[in-house]
Amino acid sequence: MSGKPKITITLVGRKGERGCHRGHRVGDSFDFDTERGKLCPMAMHVAFPYVDILRYGGSVPGSGDPNVCLFCCPDVDVINVFRIERNAG
Known part of the structure; x- marks a missing residue:
């Protein structure tokens, strides 16, 4: 890869x-570099180590694809994937 890779969280x-207390819905997508402030802070807390790895x-x-990983938000009432x-990049 040349340059910094683009990271998308969907x-x-x-x-x-x-329902999600932050209002997120299946299909919502966020560019890590320009829109991470729109993502729920609890989900972002879990996502960050994976973003760093990728x-x-x-x-x-275990992801099966070296460019993709899945994670869940930590809110037990919602459990967004x-x-x-x-x-x-």
Whole structure:
């Protein structure tokens, strides 16, 4: 990869019974560099280590795709499932 890769965080599923207290809906997508302030701080807290791994050339074990990983928000009432994608910069 040349330059800094683009990181996109997309809400891809929901496992909890209640709606997101931040108002996120499945399909919402955020550019890490320009829109991370729009993402729920609890979800961002979980996402950040994965973003760092992908941004600096690593891959998340078990993901199956070296440019993608999934994580869940820590709100047990909501349990939003997010996908982080690394794209060439």
